[in-house]
Amino acid sequence: xxxxxxxxxxxxxxxxxxxxxxxxxxxxxxxxxxxxxxxxxxxxxxxxxxxxxxxxxxxxxxxxxxxxxxxxxxxxxxxxxxxxxxxxxxxxxxxxxxxxxxxxxxxxxxxxxxxxxxxxxxxxxxxxxxxxxxxxxxxxxxxxxxxxxxxxxxxxxxxxxxxxxxxxxxxxxxxxxxxxxxxxxxxxxxxxxxxxxxxxxxxxxxxxxxxxxxxxxxxxxxxxxxxxxxxxxxxxxxxxxxxxxxxxxxxxxxxxxxxxxxxxxxxxxxxxxxxxxxxxxxxxxxxxxxxxxxxxxxxxxxxxxxxxxxxxxxxxxxxxxxxxxxxxxxxxxxxxxxxxxxxxxxxx
Numbered sequence: 001x002x003x004x005x006x007x008x009x010x011x012x013x014x015x016x017x018x019x020x021x022x023x024x025x026x027x028x029x030x031x032x033x034x035x036x037x038x039x040x041x042x043x044x045x046x047x048x049x050x051x052x053x054x055x056x057x058x059x060x061x062x063x064x065x066x067x068x069x070x071x072x073x074x075x076x077x078x079x080x081x082x083x084x085x086x087x088x089x090x091x092x093x094x095x096x097x098x099x100x101x102x103x104x105x106x107x108x109x110x111x112x113x114x115x116x117x118x119x120x121x122x123x124x125x126x127x128x129x130x131x132x133x134x135x136x137x138x139x140x141x142x143x144x145x146x147x148x149x150x151x152x153x154x155x156x157x158x159x160x161x162x163x164x165x166x167x168x169x170x171x172x173x174x175x176x177x178x179x180x181x182x183x184x185x186x187x188x189x190x191x192x193x194x195x196x197x198x199x200x201x202x203x204x205x206x207x208x209x210x211x212x213x214x215x216x217x218x219x220x221x222x223x224x225x226x227x228x229x230x231x232x233x234x235x236x237x238x239x240x241x242x243x244x245x246x247x248x249x250x251x252x253x254x255x256x257x258x259x260x261x262x263x264x265x266x267x268x269x270x271x272x273x274x275x276x277x278x279x280x281x282x283x284x285x286x287x288x289x290x291x292x293x294x295x296x297x298x299x300x301x302x303x304x305x306x307x308x309x310x311x312x313x314x315x316x317x318x319x320x321x322x323x324x325x326x327x328x329x330x331x332x333x334x335x336x337x338x339x340x341x342x343x344x345x346x347x348x
Contacts, residue, residue: 031113042098043256045115048237049101050253051230052121053088055239056096056129058227059197060084063135067224071274083134085268090259095132096125104128118231122199129197138194145202145304146311156194197227202303205289214284216303218243231288238280247281 023030042049061069064080071077087095094100102112104124110116116124126139138156142148204213220226221242229240238250262268 039102039113041256045113046098047253048116048118048121048230049098051237051239052101052116052118052125053096053098054251054253055227055230056125056197057084057088059137060087060135062227063137063195071270073271073274073276077270082268085270085273087132087135088273089262089268096128100128101125118237119201121230122201136194137197139197140199142198142200142304145200147198147200147304147306148310149306149308151310152196152198156196157192200304203289204303207289209285209287209289213303217284217287241279243284244281246284248284248287249279249281251275252280 020031061067061084064084065078089097090099091097092099101121101124102110104127105114105116105120106112107127108120108123110120122141126141129135129137129139140152140155204210204217209217221228228242231237231240236254238252240248240250242249257272260269260272
């Protein structure tokens with residue numbers, strides 16, 4: 001038997017240091033990252049995973065609810081809204097749960113409980129999206145600052161009509177043909193085109209962002225297809241959603257809260273899924289130069305190249321027909337997983 005006494009006025013709790021060394025307590029071996037029986041919290045390592053969930057949740061909202069949809073507290077929502085929520089709740093069988101992201105990350109060389117960079121999150125979400133037949137999204141990562149149009153067409157064109165309530169926008173005169181033959185009806189063109197989530201990793205400076213790119217970066221937030229930017233450094237990842245003046249607007253995932261559990265009636269409390277206070281802001285000059293954008297502003301410095309066909313010097317493997325049982329998945333890792341790339345922007 002042992003007794004502990006202390007002065008309550010001076011006693012403070014202190015977290016264990018982040019170390020890979022084992023922790024031995026009363027004859028049992030523990031890890032500061034996973035505890036005794038597996039992770040019980042994502043505090044200290046899950047911020048980038050949560051940012052990935054946020055930006056992909058926005059993609060699913062646009063896909064199934066429409067870009068103009070807004071959440072109103074207490075308002076009864078359509079079934080597709082709860083289907084989107086269920087894709088992200090903290091359950092092992094949810095499409096994009098933190099369990100699935102962490103487990104899929106093992107194949108990307110990341111231990112469960114280890115902090116992710118944005119490229120790792122992007123690759124994991126790309127793989128998980130192949131299992132989400134309800135959303136039927138095409139996820140593409142453009143490498144070497146280059147978007148290759150023929151790769152996009154090959155990935156997005158499908159003979160299987162897309163499901164989803166808001167997959168096809170309203171028929172307007174300025175709707176793009178999405179690369180389909182002009183003799184195909186507009187509705188047929190839209191239903192045969194899988195919605196695209198496009199990621200373009202870029203670096204816009206060495207230690208800080210080059211001012212020449214700032215206006216182009218602002219413009220990308222004006223694009224109706226924009227899903228925003230995720231990025232950051234270890235223990236400090238954010239989801240950037242817009243700008244005002246010379247400041248970026250972002251959501252901060254660093255508030256730990258209990259996992260949401262469905263009620264006995266099956267109702268899912270949804271307040272904690274939404275930001276109920278004004279978002280945060282930071283100066284654009286503070287942005288890390290590793291970002292990814294999809295934008296072009298006349299007179300501004302271009303941030304990436306748009307080409308029709310893949311240049312001959314590219315060593316990029318064929319990732320366009322990836323399926324859940326693809327034997328090539330592991331060998332793709334070396335092409336994409338670079339922790340030097342700290343920001344990603346996605347467009348649908």
